[in-house]
Amino acid sequence: MADTRTKKSSTIKVIRSQPARPSKKRLNVAGGVLSFVWLAVVAVPLYWLVITSFRTQATFFTDKPLALPSDPTLDNYQLVLENDFWRYLANSAIVTIVATVLIVACAFLAAYAIARNGRGVSKATFSVLLLGLAIPLQATIIPVYLLIVEMGLYDTLIAVILPSAAFGLPIAVLILVNFLRDIPPSLFEAARLDGASEWRAMLTVALPLARPALATVAIYSGLNVWNGFLFPLILTQSEDKRVLPLALTTYQGLFTINVPAVVAAVVLSSLPVIALYILGRRQLLAGMTAGFGK
Amino acid sequence: MTVLATKRAEAKPRFGPPASLSVPALALFGFFAIVPLIIALGLSFTRWNGLGSPEWVGFDNWVTIFSDPAIAHSIWLTLGLMILSWVIQTPIAMLLGVFLAGHERYREILAVIYFVPLLLSSAAIAIAFRNLLDPNFGLFASGAIPFLDQNWLGDPDLAFITVTLIIAWQFIPFHTLLYQGGARQISQSMYEAAALDGAGRVRQFFSITVPQMKYTIVTSSMLMMVGALTYFDVIWILTQGGPGDATRILPLAMYQTGFVANQMGLASAIAIVLAVVGMTISLTITRLSGFSRMESQMEGE
Numbered sequence: 001m002a003d004t005r006t007k008k009s010s011t012i013k014v015i016r017s018q019p020a021r022p023s024k025k026r027l028n029v030a031g032g033v034l035s036f037v038w039l040a041v042v043a044v045p046l047y048w049l050v051i052t053s054f055r056t057q058a059t060f061f062t063d064k065p066l067a068l069p070s071d072p073t074l075d076n077y078q079l080v081l082e083n084d085f086w087r088y089l090a091n092s093a094i095v096t097i098v099a100t101v102l103i104v105a106c107a108f109l110a111a112y113a114i115a116r117n118g119r120g121v122s123k124a125t126f127s128v129l130l131l132g133l134a135i136p137l138q139a140t141i142i143p144v145y146l147l148i149v150e151m152g153l154y155d156t157l158i159a160v161i162l163p164s165a166a167f168g169l170p171i172a173v174l175i176l177v178n179f180l181r182d183i184p185p186s187l188f189e190a191a192r193l194d195g196a197s198e199w200r201a202m203l204t205v206a207l208p209l210a211r212p213a214l215a216t217v218a219i220y221s222g223l224n225v226w227n228g229f230l231f232p233l234i235l236t237q238s239e240d241k242r243v244l245p246l247a248l249t250t251y252q253g254l255f256t257i258n259v260p261a262v263v264a265a266v267v268l269s270s271l272p273v274i275a276l277y278i279l280g281r282r283q284l285l286a287g288m289t290a291g292f293g294k
Numbered sequence: 295m296t297v298l299a300t301k302r303a304e305a306k307p308r309f310g311p312p313a314s315l316s317v318p319a320l321a322l323f324g325f326f327a328i329v330p331l332i333i334a335l336g337l338s339f340t341r342w343n344g345l346g347s348p349e350w351v352g353f354d355n356w357v358t359i360f361s362d363p364a365i366a367h368s369i370w371l372t373l374g375l376m377i378l379s380w381v382i383q384t385p386i387a388m389l390l391g392v393f394l395a396g397h398e399r400y401r402e403i404l405a406v407i408y409f410v411p412l413l414l415s416s417a418a419i420a421i422a423f424r425n426l427l428d429p430n431f432g433l434f435a436s437g438a439i440p441f442l443d444q445n446w447l448g449d450p451d452l453a454f455i456t457v458t459l460i461i462a463w464q465f466i467p468f469h470t471l472l473y474q475g476g477a478r479q480i481s482q483s484m485y486e487a488a489a490l491d492g493a494g495r496v497r498q499f500f501s502i503t504v505p506q507m508k509y510t511i512v513t514s515s516m517l518m519m520v521g522a523l524t525y526f527d528v529i530w531i532l533t534q535g536g537p538g539d540a541t542r543i544l545p546l547a548m549y550q551t552g553f554v555a556n557q558m559g560l561a562s563a564i565a566i567v568l569a570v571v572g573m574t575i576s577l578t579i580t581r582l583s584g585f586s587r588m589e590s591q592m593e594g595e
Contacts, residue, residue, distance in 0.1 A: 028393075028495065030389075031389065031392075031393045034386075034389055034390065034393070035390065035393055035401075035404055038386070038390060038408065039404060039407060039408070041463065042407060042408055042410065042411060042463075042467075043407055044433075045422065045423070045426055045433075045463075046410060046411075048426055048433050049422050049426075052425075060431070061431075064436070065432075065433045065435075065436060066433075102322070105318075106318040106319040106322060107319060109315040109316065109318060109319065110315060110316035110318070110319035110320070112311055112315060113311050113312070113313055113314075113315035113316045114316060116310055116311055117310040117311055117313060119313075120313050121313035121314070121316055121317070121320070122313045122315075122316050124320075125316040125319060125320045126316075128320065128323065128324070128328065129319070129323060131573075131577075132323055132327050132328070133576065134520075134572060134573040134575075134576035134577055135327055135331060135569060135572070135573060136520065136523065136524040136568055136569060136572040137327075137524075138524045138526055138545045138548070138565070138568060139331065139334065139565040139566070139568040139569035139572065140326070140327060140330035140331060140334065140565070140569075141548075141549070141552075141565070142330075142334060142337065142548075142552050142558055142561055142562055142565060143329070143330030143331075143333035143334050143337070143562075144326060144330050145553075146333070147325075147326070147329070147330065147333075162322070162326060163326040165322060166322045166323050166325070166326035166327055167326070167327060169319050169322065169323045170323070173319060198310075198311050198312070202311060226415070227415035227416060227417075229415070229416055229417050229526070229527040229530075230526055230527065234553065244415070244417075245415045245416070245417035245418070245527070246417070248415075248417045248418060248421045249417065249421070249531060251421075252421055252424070257431060259425050259428070259431050262421060262425055263421075263422065263425060265421075266414075266418045266421050266422050269415070269417075269418055270413060270414050270415070270418050273413040273414075274410075274413050277409075277410075277413050281406065281409075285409060285412075285471060288412060288468065288471065289468070289471050289472055289475060
């Protein structure tokens with residue numbers, strides 16, 4: 001009995017001195033070991049990528065693979081930039097921005113109707129989209145290809161934008177509906193009683209309040225479209241319609257065994273998202289798990 | 295008071311946005327997701343090379359799906375990838391997620407690095423590993439560590455596990471992020487109570503952390519399984535399904551049947567299999583997961 005009491009009081013002391021993590025008395029050996037093994041698993045390939053991109057083709061064969069480059073160079077980056085990198089980047093940017101705007105706009109309108117008026121068409125839309133959450137886009141590529149060809153859109157950026165936007169909608173609507181439902185309806189009623197139109201009530205009440213959810217949706221959808229590979233692969237063909245992920249396979253074919261140039265292309269293509277990560281890490285990570293993190 | 299509230303809930307709200315606001319989303323999604331699914335179902339009963347008009351062949355493609363050894367092989371590989379991915383990714387992601395839930399400075403620095411693979415596209419990851427594992431020019435080609443000096447992607451016995459591990463490298467950070475979020479929502483007081491009762495770290499992990507994260511586990515598992523069913527980009531760039539058919543999982547089999555061999559009917563049948571299995575997994579697990587929970591909470595209010 002006395003023994004238990006001393007144990008308790010010592011624990012309480014620990015709690016007082018370390019309010020955030022009371023149970024961290026003993027060292028977490030397993031966690032520590034795993035965390036450093038995983039650090040190596042993640043960091044070594046990334047380090048190899050960056051370090052290799054600065055090697056000349058000659059020193060790539062002579063240097064030790066993880067040593068600093070003996071003759072560092074930026075030639076590989078220049079080679080990639082000279083081989084249509086800016087065009088691929090522009091294509092990716094256009095596809096991502098237009099598709100994301102489409103997703104956010106369509107999803108916001110639908111989510112607003114569903115959240116405030118969950119009957120009839122709105123309710124049906126929500127059921128279809130919830131079901132659609134489970135449809136793998138891979139299963140639709142043959143008919144999507146046929147539809148795009150029929151519409152005369154094959155090998156255009158619009159051909160990539162439309163289906164990419166369509167498959168971004170279900171999760172976007174789900175996130176926004178869950179968010180908009182928490183806005184008290186009396187806010188809208190007050191706006192309406194003050195003489196605002198439905199449009200005005202939506203734009204002045206719902207839109208500003210939904211800003212954090214819209215940011216999440218934009219980040220999640222934007223990254224998915226930016227990284228998309230399958231739709232560009234089947235729906236475009238010519239070089240001037242190529243987006244970055246597809247262009248990486250082009251660079252691999254072009255540079256073949258010039259490994260430093262290939263990995264320079266990989267690094268360059270990843271820089272825009274890495275820049276976002278540096279600017280707003282928390283916001284980006286929160287956006288990545290979208291509704292799944294709850 | 296209660297009666298009044300119920301009455302008001304039942305009465306039509308005086309104001310409300312027109313339902314037509316949902317038309318753009320419905321039209322876009324219907325046209326590029328629902329309609330294609332119906333077309334694929336129709337095409338799965340035809341023979342068609344993509345030109346001319348499809349020829350009705352009844353259940354021929356479906357008989358092929360269930361009898362062709364190459365497709366059976368793809369189905370087994372897909373199932374294998376699904377199970378292996380879960381077995382490899384779940385324990386690592388869960389442990390890392392719980393570890394990163396702590397707010398110590400060094401853990402936050404580790405987290406910054408851990409999440410970098412999330413920033414790379416599938417194509418970037420595939421091209422990077424293709425070069426890193428190249429048997430002639432890659433990281434291990436010098437033979438400094440003989441065990442690692444293998445033809446990882448070119449050896450039919452190794453290619454499948456190599457691809458599975460690269461996919462794990464790509465997706466563990468995402469699931470770690472989910473588990474980190476799940477672990478941070480567990481109330482500290484539960485651990486304090488358990489510590490007072492003398493429960494050790496392992497006991498706490500299995501009696502508090504794991505049960506408290508069950509919604510995260512369900513969500514993460516669902517995404518992993520449906521993901522394994524639909525992996526395309528990474529495998530297509532790394533091996534194109536090879537060597538031979540060593541990594542030819544269903545989505546690759548479908549792509550090659552449709553766009554390389556021009557058998558649109560058979561490829562559509564494979565697509566329907568993918569859609570049905572994918573939707574069955576998601577809908578079954580979603581009933582237990584956070585989505586349906588969020589739904590019912592909302593409806594209960």
